[in-house]
Amino acid sequence: MxxxxxxxxxxxxxxxxxxxxxxxxxxxxxxxxxxxxxxxxxxxxxxxxxxxxxxxxxxxxxxxxxxxQEILHSMEDLSSSLYDVMHLKKGTVSIGLPPVIGILYFPKIIGDFQKSYPEIAIKLVEYGAKKIEDEVLHGNLELGISVLPVDNELFDVVPFMKDVMTLIVSSQHPLAEKDQVELKELSNEDFIFFTEEFALYDYMLTQCRQAGFEPQIAYKSSQWDFITGLVGENLGVSFLPQSIYEKVNDQKVKKVEIKGKEIPWHLGIVMKKHKYKTFAIKEFISHLLRYH
Incomplete structure (x- = not known):
């Protein structure tokens, strides 16, 4: 063989x-x-x-x-280790980014990194956080950005960013007159959620259930800007990380703080546990952490 x-x-x-x-x-x-x-x-x-x-x-x-697959991935690790020794500051970094996260920082992060390390190739794919974790775990991606927490027995994790969730509603919605609202007050609202492959789907579903109700999900989308567009047309309410909302430039949409319970949205860099980390990956992580 x-x-x-x-x-x-x-x-x-x-x-x-x-x-x-x-x-x-x-x-x-x-x-x-x-x-x-x-x-x-x-x-x-x-x-x-x-x-x-x-x-x-x-x-x-x-x-x-x-x-x-395990044998071939082990051989790739060996090749990467030898490559680092023989060709410092060269290599490839494969990264998984959820679309909702990519817009926040990554155009500048990647642009700055390529200026410093023009011989390190960056390969990007966009998936929901669940798919990213699966691809990292199976060795198809070297690192990914995911919503924390994740299973620390499966992944090495480097915390990257902390944020909180906020409610967004149409400016024509009665709740737009409020500065704050409790989750339980939303039990009769129609919701617009991210699709199931996004960690935010399960996360906000759990938050609603803990508040004592099952959310009525009218629409689902993988695109945050489409979600805000639907909200702006008063077709439902939704949740967005505060940092994403700040990117929204739509007078039809208003944010309302969630009262009584801060809902955290923390991001981390996830890598397969004990997998060899190339020079390129170490340098990219170090570079990434300068922006958090």
Whole structure:
């Protein structure tokens, strides 16, 4: 068994298709099939069920797929460590950002970092916080920005920013006349929430339930500016972090403080527990913390 066999098998397992995997790996499909078949023969077990229209991993295939990913990620860590020794101040940083967070600081943060380290490539993806944590945990992202708390047994965490949640309503809404409102007063309101892949969805759902009511969710969106637009049209009320609200430039929307209970919104840099951190990652974290 060699690393190339594992790499090819993992790609087939990921794509669930020899054709797609061959295209990704720039191989011919027969060569790829032969390589996977040789791995099965060496392990003396069938890894892929080829009987249907779409290939599926067998039980043994799932087990090998999981361990092969760990082996390949370990080899990537080894390569990164050697690269740091041989090529200081070069490398790549892959970062996951929730869209609601990216607008706050990151254009300037990344711009300033690239000026200082032009040979370090920054790769950005936008996901909800739940997806980011999953991608970091599985080694597909080196670090992510997520809403705290997270599981400290799974992640190394560096606190980054502290904020609080605020209620936003239409300027035509009766609550717009108030400076403060208790959560329980919102029990009959229609709400506009972030979609389920965002940590804010579960977080604010829990806050409402703790206040004694189940929120009536009229709309969901992954875009904070669309949410504020819906609020401005008086289609519901919503919650935003204070720092996000300050980016809103819409006279149709007004913030109302939540009375009696400050609802924190804390962000942190999350990394897979005990995963090797390259020079580039360490430098980016150090740079990032200058802005909090």
């Amino acid at each position: 060699d690393l190339r066999q594992l790499k090819y098998f993992v790609e087939v397992g990921k794509q669930r298709s020899f054709t797609k995997a061959a295209n990704t790996l720039f191989l011919s499909q027969p060569s790829l099939s032969k390589m996977v078949k040789s791995l099965e023969e060496e392990l003396e077990v069938q890894l892929i069920d080829r009987s249907g229209r779409h290939i599926e991993l067998t039980d043994a295939g799932h087990a090998v797929y999981s361990h092969a």
